[in-house]
Amino acid sequence: MSDIKNDKGIVLVVDNNPGNLRLLENILTENGYKVRPAISGKLALMTIQSTLPDLILLDVRMPEIDGYSVCKKIKEDNVTRDIPVIFISALDEPINRIKAFNVGGVDYITKPFEAEEVLVRVKTQIEIRKMQKKLAAQNKQLQSEIAEKKRTENQLQKIRQELEIRVKERTKDLEVANKNLQAEIQQRKDAQRQLQQAQKLEAIGTLAGGISHDFNNILTIIHTCSQLVLTEISREHNAYVNVEKIIKASERASTLVNQILTFSSKHQTTNFSPISIVPIIKDALDLLKSTLPPHIDLIINIDIDKEMISGDAIQIYQVFMNLCTNAIHAMEKQEKGILKITVTCHLIADDKRSQYLPLKEGHYIRLTVQDTGEGIAPAMMERIFDPYFTTKGKGRGTGLGLAVTLGIVEKHKGIIHVDSNLHQGTIFDVYIPILKNSHLPPIKSQASILKGTEHILLVDDEIDLLHTVQLLLEHLGYTVSAFESPVDALREFEQHPDRFDIVIADLTMPVMNGKQLTKQIKKLRKALPVLISSGNQSEILEVEMEDLGISGFLMKPFLKNELAESIKHALSTSENISFNL
Ligand SMILES: Nc1ncnc2c1ncn2[C@@H]1O[C@H](COP(=O)(O)OP(=O)(O)OP(=O)(O)O)[C@@H](O)[C@H]1O
Ligand SMILES: [Mg+2]
Numbered sequence: 001m002s003d004i005k006n007d008k009g010i011v012l013v014v015d016n017n018p019g020n021l022r023l024l025e026n027i028l029t030e031n032g033y034k035v036r037p038a039i040s041g042k043l044a045l046m047t048i049q050s051t052l053p054d055l056i057l058l059d060v061r062m063p064e065i066d067g068y069s070v071c072k073k074i075k076e077d078n079v080t081r082d083i084p085v086i087f088i089s090a091l092d093e094p095i096n097r098i099k100a101f102n103v104g105g106v107d108y109i110t111k112p113f114e115a116e117e118v119l120v121r122v123k124t125q126i127e128i129r130k131m132q133k134k135l136a137a138q139n140k141q142l143q144s145e146i147a148e149k150k151r152t153e154n155q156l157q158k159i160r161q162e163l164e165i166r167v168k169e170r171t172k173d174l175e176v177a178n179k180n181l182q183a184e185i186q187q188r189k190d191a192q193r194q195l196q197q198a199q200k201l202e203a204i205g206t207l208a209g210g211i212s213h214d215f216n217n218i219l220t221i222i223h224t225c226s227q228l229v230l231t232e233i234s235r236e237h238n239a240y241v242n243v244e245k246i247i248k249a250s251e252r253a254s255t256l257v258n259q260i261l262t263f264s265s266k267h268q269t270t271n272f273s274p275i276s277i278v279p280i281i282k283d284a285l286d287l288l289k290s291t292l293p294p295h296i297d298l299i300i301n302i303d304i305d306k307e308m309i310s311g312d313a314i315q316i317y318q319v320f321m322n323l324c325t326n327a328i329h330a331m332e333k334q335e336k337g338i339l340k341i342t343v344t345c346h347l348i349a350d351d352k353r354s355q356y357l358p359l360k361e362g363h364y365i366r367l368t369v370q371d372t373g374e375g376i377a378p379a380m381m382e383r384i385f386d387p388y389f390t391t392k393g394k395g396r397g398t399g400l401g402l403a404v405t406l407g408i409v410e411k412h413k414g415i416i417h418v419d420s421n422l423h424q425g426t427i428f429d430v431y432i433p434i435l436k437n438s439h440l441p442p443i444k445s446q447a448s449i450l451k452g453t454e455h456i457l458l459v460d461d462e463i464d465l466l467h468t469v470q471l472l473l474e475h476l477g478y479t480v481s482a483f484e485s486p487v488d489a490l491r492e493f494e495q496h497p498d499r500f501d502i503v504i505a506d507l508t509m510p511v512m513n514g515k516q517l518t519k520q521i522k523k524l525r526k527a528l529p530v531l532i533s534s535g536n537q538s539e540i541l542e543v544e545m546e547d548l549g550i551s552g553f554l555m556k557p558f559l560k561n562e563l564a565e566s567i568k569h570a571l572s573t574s575e576n577i578s579f580n581l
Contacts, residue, residue: 008032009054009126014044014070015088016062020111024057024088027115028122041065045073048080055126057118058105060089060096068103075104082132084125088113183354190357193382212257216535217462219257220557223250224468227560231475254557257535272412274308274435277316277365281343284320292339296331299340307345307365308435315408316432322401323369323428329392330373330426342368346431356431359415364431376420384418450564451477454501454571458482459489459517460533461509469504469563476564486512490520497524502571504554507534518548529570533558 011033015021018039025035036053038044041062048056056074060067067087074080086107087100097108106128107121226246233240285300292298309316324339331337346366348356376384383389385406390399409416414432456478460466463484470482481500483489486509493500503521507514514532521528526549533554545553551570554563 007034008123010034010036010051011122011126012036012038012044012047012053012056014038014041014056014062014067015059016040017059020059024118027118031119033122041067041070044070048074048083052080053083054129055122056083056085057088057122058085060087060091060100068099071100071103071105082129084129086121086125088118187357212535214535215257216254216556217465219250219254221462221464221468223247223254223557224472224560226250228468228471228475250557272310272312275311275313275316276306276308277343277367277432278302278304280313280316281320281341281367284317284324285341288321288324293328293332295335296328296337296339299338301340301342301344303342303344304365307363309365309412309432310435311412311432312408315411319405319408319430320367320369322405323430326401327369327371327373327426327428329397330371330375334373338370338372340368340370342366342370344368345434348431356415359431359433363434364414365434367430367432368427369430370425370427372425375422375424375426376418377422381418381420385416450568452564452567452571453477453479454567455479455481455499456567457489457493457500457503457505459486459504459509459514460484460506461486462506472560472563476560478567486514486517490517493521494524500528502567503528503530504567505530505532507532515544515548518550522549529573531566531570 008031011028013021013024013028013035015024016039021037021039025037028035036047036051038047042065044056044058056071058067058071062070067089071085071087074083074085081104084106085104086109087097087105088109088111089096089100090111092110100108106125109118109121226243229243230240230247233243281302285298289298324341327339331339344366346364348359348361348364350361353359353361380391385402386399387403388399389403390397392399406416409430409432412432414430417429417431418426419429420426456473458466458470458473458480459482460469461484466482466484470480473480481489481492483492486505489505490512493503503518505514505517509517512520514534518530518532521530529551530549531552531554532545532550533556535556544550551573552566554566558566
């Protein structure tokens with residue numbers, strides 16, 4: 001049997017009886033096992049340290065250290081504990097077997113033994129051991145696979161969480177981008193609407209500018225002549241009331257012309273100065289209270305003090321009156337109504353700017369006119385600022401009120417917000433920037449009729465107007481030399497330059513306009529005061545007035561008081577100039 005290869009496993013055989021030892025060695029070797037023989041327990045423990053056997057055949061009774069103790073030691077050592085130990089002994093009592101199993105033995109063979117029995121038991125235990133090893137290896141592999149799987153799962157979980165966070169962030173970014181896009185689209189729509197509005201207003205402005213000159217001349221004649229008639233007849237006279245009506249009507253017509261003119265001077269802000277809004281609103285409220293229908297309650301809340309804006313008082317008055325008139329009209333069919341006026345300071349913070357575009361961050365005066373009237377239908381909302389858009393009956397509304405109001409507010413670098421609910425009411429909010437570090441100009445003295453005796457050179461190509469103004473001035477005590485032709489006027493002046501104290505000239509005249517005439521006159525008498533009159537202030541710039549040395553501008557149609565005050569003012573300032581010279 002020597003040809004059998006010794007690869008079935010290594011068996012450590014321990015027996016103090018050399019005969020037994022050899023017999024076992026032979027049996028096992030012949031059956032393909034490698035055998036390590038050990039003649040004592042001590043030797044067996046030493047051999048085990050150098051080569052780990054696959055199985056131990058261990059005798060029980062041995063001197064010095066018996067089989068039980070050897071087995072115990074083997075089982076205590078982590079390296080050797082898994083090696084199966086088969087006891088082989090002549091002791092055949094159950095107690096011996098029990099002890100053998102208690103110390104860790106896996107089998108017990110009694111002597112004398114059959115070689116076959118030994119071989120079968122050895123083979124069985126070695127195979128069990130092999131399978132145990134295989135199982136342990138598989139188990140280890142499985143555990144490492146499980147651990148790997150867990151690691152992968154954890155990583156996957158982490159990636160999933162990261163992905164979710166990124167998706168959330170991206171969604172948020174997209175939402176913000178979408179919101180911004182919507183805002184931009186809205187902004188563009190608004191800008192387009194504003195552009196269309198501006199173009200319409202400009203077209204009307206150009207037209208209005210063209211006719212306003214003649215129209216104002218006519219109105220000046222009507223107004224001035226009526227004023228003159230009033231000074232010549234007594235209050236008891238039958239015509240007195242009618243003449244008063246003519247004056248009122250011409251003033252209304254003049255307001256209307258000014259409404260239209262607001263378009264043509266849309267970008268002109270030369271009349272702007274620091275003004276306080278409260279006195280203007282209070283003035284307008286006085287008028288409003290006297291004309292307010294009894295079924296409307298007025299609530300006023302003015303919560304600003306010295307805040308000022310850069311603007312034109314008359315135009316602000318116009319804005320306020322237009323909004324209030326509309327509010328009152330909206331409530332006229334109701335039994336009861338409330339008109340609420342609020343004036344407050346309002347801070348537009350940077351993060352809220354989008355609601356107030358194109359306004360910048362800063363402090364604004366907010367003027368609110370709120371009514372409980374019929375409201376504005378959503379379909380109408382787009383059109384209410386269009387010139388000539390009106391829902392009022394024929395002869396009741398021109399449809400210019402809000403168009404003018406918007407033009408004025410924009411000229412004051414402000415905006416208008418409208419909020420309306422049908423059958424519930426409307427709120428108009430006007431925002432105008434507050435002027436930083438401004439001071440109120442000195443309050444003008446109460447206007448009074450200022451008479452004078454000076455000599456006036458009056459020039460206007462409108463013959464009727466010329467005579468009317470001449471009469472008015474003479475009525476005030478002045479001596480007047482009136483000329484229809486600027487060329488004749490200049491000739492007269494050249495002959496008697498020292499005869500005159502002041503010149504009043506129309507701006508638009510054929511052959512020689514007011515500016516050219518002023519230039520010629522100033523060549524002879526630099527300090528002589530000159531007043532220029534016109535129906536449209538946008539025709540002359542403030543810088544031009546300064547360059548030419550013009551003392552003032554008279555907007556047609558002018559009231560008697562305005563005319564008298566302007567003359568007095570021009571005369572007094574030119575005296576100063578002459579004195580300084
Ligand atoms: N407070 C309001 N309540 C309801 N509708 C209003 C209000 N303000 C304006 N409107 C609507 O807007 C339209 C245009 O107003 P706007 O002031 O421009 O002209 P109008 O009042 O009709 O005429 P005008 O002011 O020239 O006499 C009005 O006809 C009306 O339909
Ligand atoms: Mg109106």
